[in-house]
Amino acid sequence: MMQRLDNIAIVVDDLEAAKAFFTELGLELEGEATVEGSEVDRLVGLEGVRSDIAMMRTPDGHGRLELTKYQSPSIRASDPQAPANTLGAHRVMFAVSNMDDVLERLRPHGAELLGELVQYENSYRLCYLRGPAGILVALAEQLT
Structure with missing residues (x-):
């Protein structure tokens, strides 16, 4: 049985800029880490994963946004100007x-x-x- 929405993760190309943007919006940096290893590879279905993450928390403490910057493998580009009605857009x-x-x-x-x-x-x-x-x-x- 589902208990709650824990976080939403978004891949970014500039972690510092994303942290600054969401900090300015009012989220608080909860923590940062670099993740890698076979468990991470198996979890996300990629090989050689090394990524930096920053967990941002809403002021009420109920919502979190995980900002992820992949060091490897290299990120796959998408259309950063895709309209709001793009399939799979968030x-x-x-x-x-x-x-x-x-x-x-x-x-x-x-x-x-x-x-x-x-x-x-x-x-x-x-x-x-x-x-x-x-x-x-x-x-x-x-x-x-």
Whole structure:
């Protein structure tokens, strides 16, 4: 029986930039490690794995994002500009309290709006943005 969602892992090409982006968003660095060895190879179905990981935790402590930078084998490139409706595409959504401030703080870290910042009925302000390594990030600000 499933107990909880433990974390979501995302492969990045620049671990430092990804950590800075998600730290600016409000996640906290929980820990870092380099993983390798036969167990890791067997787990992910690759040979010669060596990867650096950074575990980022949401401020409430209930969500974690694992950022993974493969040193070997080399990463397989995907389209970092793939649209949101791409098969298998992922998106991570975060609740924020001040959308304008968050967007302003993320822009220096390369954040670009995918579409527009919209208001959904009288409930939320929402946007999709592209972060490091083409990661799709959605932000939601609940309106009072």
